[in-house]
Amino acid sequence: MDGLGIVKGLGVTLKRFIGTYLDDIRWLGKRYYTREGIEHRMSADVEGVFTVQYPEEKLPVPEEFRFIPFLLYEVDEEGNKHDRCTSCGICAKVCPPQCIWIVRTNDPETGRPIPEPKEFYIDVDICMNCGFCAEYCPFDAIKMDHDYELAVEDRHTHNIYDKEKLSKPVSYYAGIRPVNYAREEALRAEAEAAKAARKAGKA
Ligand code: SF4
Ligand code: SF4
Known part of the structure; x- marks a missing residue:
């Protein structure tokens, strides 16, 4: 049915939106700016929106990452x-x-x-x-x-x-x-x- 995909997509957005606040409450504000918080947001258990608060927090790079x-x-x-x-x-x-x-x-x-x-x-x-x-x-x-x-x-x-x-x-x-x-x-x-x-x- 036309429009079903849009409804499904909006449902996912809403779930993520609410999940973000629930996850914030569950972590009592420690979801950001802590190593554990970053690791949690990189894991499959994360709820809600994943946003890295760069430059205050940075994702850990893998050992083989190479720059200069x-x-x-x-x-x-x-x-x-x-x-x-x-x-x-x-x-x-x-x-x-x-x-x-x-x-x-x-x-x-x-x-x-x-x-x-x-x-x-x-x-x-x-x-x-x-x-x-x-x-x-x-x-x-x-x-x-x-x-x-x-x-x-x-x-x-x-x-x-x-x-x-x-x-x-x-x-x-x-x-x-x-x-x-x-x-x-x-x-x-x-x-x-x-x-x-x-x-x-x-x-
Ligand atoms: S010049 Fe120095 S850094 Fe370059 S290959 Fe030789 S030893 Fe290694
Ligand atoms: S200095 Fe030259 S060889 Fe070394 S990583 Fe940069 S481009 Fe590659």
């Missing part, structure tokens, strides 16, 4: 930072839109290259978040970030990220990608053990 890359550094016991990046240049070569620019460090006396970047830039307006740089880096030195809030007033002066802006500690990476971090650390430990065994065998 960042560089990792280790912190030793004395608190000194050590870049994982060796400035090998592989990420710049594989980057499809060619938005990575690296300046290698050279020994001032010998002129020979030192395996760390003097400068490292990414034009984040050109980066297409493909993750190739992170996939191809042989040193786990560049990873994809979760931070997607990049709005600035002047992109020409703010959106070419330099080494300082790109660098974050390994602990940050472990926090946003715990599964990946654990897997990589296990592989790293395995490789170190194999290397030590080879050395011992030669000795």
